[in-house]
Amino acid sequence: MRIGIVGAGAIGGTVAALLDRAGHEVDVTARGEHLEAIRSRGLRLTGAWGEHVARVGAAEVLPEPPELALLAVKAQDAPAAAAAHADLLAGAPVVVVQNGLRGPQALREVLPASPLIGGLSMIAASYLEPGIVTVTAPGPTVLGADTASGAQLAAAAAVLGEAVPVVLTADLVGTQWAKLVVNQLNAAPALTGLSAQEALAVPALRRAVAGAMRETVRVGRAAGATFLGLPGLTPGRLRMLAGLPPAVSGRLLAARMVERMGAVPNPGSTLQSIRRGRPSEIDHLSGAVVEEGERLGVPTPLNRRIVALVHEVESTGRFLPAAEAAARILA
Incomplete structure (x- = not known):
């Protein structure tokens, strides 16, 4: 063909x-x-x-x-x-x-x-x-x-x-929302210049990413999303993520996601765009969560800070130490 x-x-x-x-x-x-x-x-x-x-x-x-x-x-x-x-x-x-x-x-x-x-x-x-x-x-x-x-x-x-x-999948929109939860992982390498595995090894940054994922789940639920259709990420697991304390969900997130990534360093698509000097799609990832949160009246402060910080890295060319990135997301 x-x-x-x-x-x-x-x-x-x-x-x-x-x-x-x-x-x-x-x-x-x-x-x-x-x-x-x-x-x-x-x-x-x-x-x-x-x-x-x-x-x-x-x-x-x-x-x-x-x-x-x-x-x-x-x-x-x-x-x-x-x-x-x-x-x-x-x-x-x-x-x-x-x-x-x-x-x-x-x-x-x-x-x-x-x-x-x-x-x-x-x-x-x-x-x-x-x-x-x-x-x-x-x-x-x-x-x-x-x-x-x-x-x-x-x-x-x-x-x-x-x-x-x-x-x-019979539910394209539900699958898009589930993938958007996974794509919150892109923020950690984009802000630090590290692989996702290295960035998620930092406890504070794990908590920040888990918090952004929790916000995404809450906005998606308010939008009526089913979160169906993505292998390995069930609606039950997402409900658990949304309900656990950030420190606990961060540990679970790191263990599961790093295991699925394997040993080869994974830079994530957002960091790849930054390294090539191209505009990233952060406005369509964390930015989409912020936009939908505003429409539905669901607060999304972590995703809003992530969008601003990724644009800062894009404009300055300076990556942030992992601890600083986490502190500024969680501020």
Whole structure:
């Protein structure tokens, strides 16, 4: 099958390389040094799913209409990237692999002729060097229909399932909220410049992250979210997280999350953007919690401070010591 991937970053690049390895014809979009590296040396996959060099087509815009597309750019870049491909993608199912609460829902007007599917990736992958993506911890990709039919969802899942583990959810919004809880982990490496494992080894920062997750659960519950559909994170566990004291939930959080991450340092997607000098998606992670909290009347002081601190790191280029980051979040 001819598959187009808009955004060959950490997740998009990983899926592109694995689809190429599975025998599909893959085109990707990229820019600058990353684009030149893919054109000259191929897209190199390393890490938990083995080594592979994918000789994929690469350009700033997909060269021709695909039969299936993945849009895997950051949330803030998605509308423009979708608009640039709207004619090419007309009629083709589009899987929007994205963090945050909007995903495919935000692209309905931009891609009215494309059946839309939401994708939440639990793959931990890094893109820190042009032309190379590294899987630090394997995981499933959860798919849920937005405007796509059940048959279109099943067909897309069958194709992607040849490359990566796929799980289907009947509640896309509930799964988006569950993933948003997990994405609160991104703040710790983004603020400190450390791997998630190193940052979560600091007790005060564990408490701060656990507190941000508690706020996310409370806002999601006020919004009526089910938190269903994400493997390994059940509604019962989230209720427990929301009800335990921060010190206790912080310890449980660190033990479970670090275990799931494995031994390979995981920088998280927000820190990767900062290191590449690109705007991060923090406004669509902690910022989404703040926005929904304001709408629903649920206080979110920790998430509000996280947003401000990540923007401070972005603007100054100075990472914070873990203890300072925790103190300023918990102030």
